[in-house]
Amino acid sequence: MSIQNVAVIGSGTMGNGITHVFALYDYTVQLVDISDNIIQKSINIISKNLDRQIGKNIIDETKKKSALNNIKAVVGIEKINYDTDLIVEAVSENKELKLSIFNKLDDIIKPESIFATNTSSISITELAVKRPEKFIGMHFMNPVPVMKLVEVIKGYSTSLETFDKIVRLVKNLDKVPVLVNDFPGFVSNRVLIPMINEAIFALHEGVADKEAIDTVMKLGMNHPMGPLQLADFIGLDICLDIMNVIYTGYNDSKYRPCPLLKKMVAANKLGRKTGEGFYKY
Secondary structure, eight states: OOEEEEEEESHHHHHHHHHHHHHHHTEEEHHHHHHHHHHHHHHHHHHHHHHHHHTTTSSSHHHHHHHHHHHHEESSSSGOTTSSSSSEEEOOHHHHHHHHHHHHTTTTSOOOOOEEEOOSSOOOOHHHSOGGGGGGEEOOOSSSTTTTEEEEEEEEOOOHOOOOOHHHHHHHHTTTTEEEOOTTTTHHHHHHHHHHHHHHHHHTTSSOHHHHHIIIIIIOOOOSSOHHHHHHHHHHHHHHHHHHHHHHHHGGGGGGGOOOHHHHHHHHHHHHHTSSOOOOO
C-alpha cells in the first residue's frame, strides 16, 4: 500500500503545520477537527504561511493554490474517508484523548491503514491499543514547514514494514527521519524540556532574571532562542504536560516540574498564545 491519502486530526499549531507540508508535497489531506470554523481558521493560517514561502522564493502562487486545493475540511473523525492510507493524530498531549480517538478510528478506517501519533512524549506502546503492528510515532518539530527533523518512534510491536514506509514518507516530505526508541520524552523532549524546566528553576530561585538567563543561553551556548522565550513559544501548559510525562515515566525527582511553571499554568500565563508567559506579547 502506497500512502497518498492522509488525515490529520487536530488543526492547532502542529496539525496545521503537518497539513501544510503534506499538502505542499501533493498528498491529499483531510484536516479534521470538531467545527468548520476552527478548521477554516487553521486553513487561513496555512495560507498565510504559504505566502511567507512565496515571499522567500521557496514556492510560487501556482504551488500555493495546488497545496490549498489538496486540503479538505472534515468536521468529526467519523467523517474521515474509509480509504485513508495514514492517520496522523496531532491533538493536545493528553493520553486519554488520544486513546479515545484511536479506539474510534479502528472501526472507521480500512484495516491496512497506518496509525501515527505526533505525541512529543507519551509512550507509543501505550497508545497502540489498536493495530499495534501498524502504529508508529511521527514527532514533527515546530514550526513544521521550517524544521527538518521528524522523530520516528517504534512501539514495542511496530512492524518493520510500517517503520520503513514512514521513513520513506518522511524523506518524500523533504524531512530527515531519525529512529528513536520508545522512552518517555523520546530524545528531543527528554533533553529540551528538562533544560527549560531548569531555566525556570534558575528564575524561581533568583539565580538571575529572565533576560539574563536567556542571554546566557543565546550568547554563551549559541542557542537561537533563550529557554524561557522558547517555553513561551511552545506553551507553558505543553511544557508542564511533557515534564509530567517524563517525571511519571522515570519516577525520578530530577524531572519534577518547577513550582513556578505549575503556578504560571494555573494562572493561565501560557506564553504567546495567551499574550503573557515569562514575557508579554
